[in-house]
Amino acid sequence: MPRSMDFKQALPLQCGTILNEYTLAYETYGTLNANASNAVLVCHALNASHHVAGIYADQPHNIGWWDNMIGPGKPLDTDRFFVICINNLGGCHGSTGPLSINPQTEQPWGGHFPMITVEDWVDAQARLADAIGIQQFAAVMGGSLGAMQALAWSIRYPSRLRHSIVIACAPNLSAQNIAFNEVARQAIMTDPDFHDGDYQQHSSAPKRGLRVARMVGHITYLSDDEMAHKFGRQLKQGDPKYTFASEFEIESYLRHQGDKFADYFDANTYLRITKALDYFDPAHAHGDNLTQAMASVEAAVLVISFTTDWRFAPARSREIVRALIDNRSRVSYAEIDAPHGHDAFLLTDSRYHQLVSRYFARIESELKP
Amino acid sequence: MIINVPTQRADFAAIAQWITRDTHVLDLGCGDGTLLHYLQSTRNVTGYGVEIDDHNVLACVNNGINVIQSDLEQGLAEFADHSFDYVVLSQTLQAMRNSERIMQEMLRVGRAGIITFPNFGYWKNRLQVLSGGMPVSQNLPYAWYDTPNIHHCTIADFEAFCAARNIHILARTVLTNGETVRLWPNFYGELAVYHFGG
Numbered sequence A: 001m002p003r004s005m006d007f008k009q010a011l012p013l014q015c016g017t018i019l020n021e022y023t024l025a026y027e028t029y030g031t032l033n034a035n036a037s038n039a040v041l042v043c044h045a046l047n048a049s050h051h052v053a054g055i056y057a058d059q060p061h062n063i064g065w066w067d068n069m070i071g072p073g074k075p076l077d078t079d080r081f082f083v084i085c086i087n088n089l090g091g092c093h094g095s096t097g098p099l100s101i102n103p104q105t106e107q108p109w110g111g112h113f114p115m116i117t118v119e120d121w122v123d124a125q126a127r128l129a130d131a132i133g134i135q136q137f138a139a140v141m142g143g144s145l146g147a148m149q150a151l152a153w154s155i156r157y158p159s160r161l162r163h164s165i166v167i168a169c170a171p172n173l174s175a176q177n178i179a180f181n182e183v184a185r186q187a188i189m190t191d192p193d194f195h196d197g198d199y200q201q202h203s204s205a206p207k208r209g210l211r212v213a214r215m216v217g218h219i220t221y222l223s224d225d226e227m228a229h230k231f232g233r234q235l236k237q238g239d240p241k242y243t244f245a246s247e248f249e250i251e252s253y254l255r256h257q258g259d260k261f262a263d264y265f266d267a268n269t270y271l272r273i274t275k276a277l278d279y280f281d282p283a284h285a286h287g288d289n290l291t292q293a294m295a296s297v298e299a300a301v302l303v304i305s306f307t308t309d310w311r312f313a314p315a316r317s318r319e320i321v322r323a324l325i326d327n328r329s330r331v332s333y334a335e336i337d338a339p340h341g342h343d344a345f346l347l348t349d350s351r352y353h354q355l356v357s358r359y360f361a362r363i364e365s366e367l368k369p
Numbered sequence B: 001m002i003i004n005v006p007t008q009r010a011d012f013a014a015i016a017q018w019i020t021r022d023t024h025v026l027d028l029g030c031g032d033g034t035l036l037h038y039l040q041s042t043r044n045v046t047g048y049g050v051e052i053d054d055h056n057v058l059a060c061v062n063n064g065i066n067v068i069q070s071d072l073e074q075g076l077a078e079f080a081d082h083s084f085d086y087v088v089l090s091q092t093l094q095a096m097r098n099s100e101r102i103m104q105e106m107l108r109v110g111r112a113g114i115i116t117f118p119n120f121g122y123w124k125n126r127l128q129v130l131s132g133g134m135p136v137s138q139n140l141p142y143a144w145y146d147t148p149n150i151h152h153c154t155i156a157d158f159e160a161f162c163a164a165r166n167i168h169i170l171a172r173t174v175l176t177n178g179e180t181v182r183l184w185p186n187f188y189g190e191l192a193v194y195h196f197g198g
Helices: A118-131 A145-156 A175-189 A207-221 A224-230 A249-264 A267-279 A314-326 A341-346 A350-366 B011-016 B034-043 B054-062 B099-109 B123-130 B155-164
Strands: A002-007 A022-029 A039-043 A059-063 A082-086 A139-143 A163-167 A300-306 A331-336 B024-028 B046-051 B067-069 B084-090 B110-118 B168-176 B191-197
Touching (some): A002 A118, A022 A118, A039 A118, A039 A145, A145 A163, A163 A350, A175 A207, A207 A249, A207 A267, A224 A249, A300 A314, A300 A341, A300 A350, A314 A331, A331 A350, A331 B054, A350 B054, B011 B034, B011 B084, B011 B110, B011 B191, B024 B099, B034 B046, B046 B054, B099 B110, B155 B168, B155 B191
Parallel strands (some): A039 A082, A039 A139, A300 A331, A331 B067, B024 B046, B024 B084, B084 B110
Antiparallel strands (some): A002 A022, A022 A082, B110 B191
């Protein structure tokens, strides 16, 4: 069941702007136990929402984005844990974002919505946790950009989580990662329908740009092998036609993904989320020393990477692991041999799911009754 | 915790004798984490296990042991110089392709190393070789064609190896069936346990 909560207490953002009031959309699953010790916060990645598991009664096809991982009897078992997922600030699924009305101007925020960082999200999540009476999470968990939030939680609020589960993550983006994001942003911002981000006022949306942005993104989510395996050089029908129509299967896949995404996602949100990714760099304030940046971590950390993930390669996860080891923090690291690339964190893989399942069994064994 | 206190691995007590309380230990090729668990409960150590096998990694997570999935043949890049009091390599040396490098890495990362290996000079092994076959025993349970053990050595070989590389042997315990062997260890000893430093 989607819920939302309004906050009147101003939230200072890293960019210097102060958000005077805001709403967070969220969903919860399972039951919070008497001493509120079984809560798990799941953080979402780029395009997802607070709808992390299950289906809505009135929308049987709207399955939660991590439904293979979270639910009754699943690796994160909602019969045992109270799971909460929050649509991030700046999002377009119910939380305050560029589509919302700016109370000061009574116009949509649009291009004027402030820049948001991973740390801002974490601060906002912490306030929602306060409001529903969760002092300390049993675990904070996420994949990709969600994992960056789990990492930021362990650095920023060390005593408010006992475990941090960091999947397919990187301690910051590489120049190549930023380059892909910039191509995506330029696709959106050079779309004639962009209007400096105030496209709502022009009753339009930069859908063509957003579509291209999503296509670029999708290339980075799959491994070369997986793309070859799924699509190869296959043509949709028979022989080459020597046209620019979508002939190769991979073309039609990318176009389909792009179209689908441009229909439901907000371009201003996409721009800000890619920027949040680019700016994420906890080591930066510590002279680029990740070990120092992570010295505050108290949680036990489980780091998982996937061998064919070239967007956030295993070597990047190992940087996180090394920083934790240097600090003598509790950390376990698993490198899952999966063919799917970055997307593997969302897919069903028995080794991966067993690992998460066992880890949660361990977390559960530590819960006080 | 599912781990039973180890009885099957006689070398655990021999390893533990040199490990002082409240120290930081790295266990290379840690299996399901039994040794680390034993050291945590008897010596209150902290530390990590390194393991390459998926099933063992899963078992470590199950047993609440901090485990880092990594290939020892690639070195110990995740671990800083002299960041551990002890680095343990238990019954793994003989299966390593680059035995020399791992010994160097152990001494880079740890202040001291502890290593155990099956003594190929044990009289029963010698007897099997003399009778014309590769040794198969409880400690060497593999046939020649499926063994992971590619670098067998004897107690004499290992000590010569260390002497040539300025690796200082601080102490040695030799075991057969869990009992300490003092007489002609290279002949009567089945399992060698060494404590060494750089």
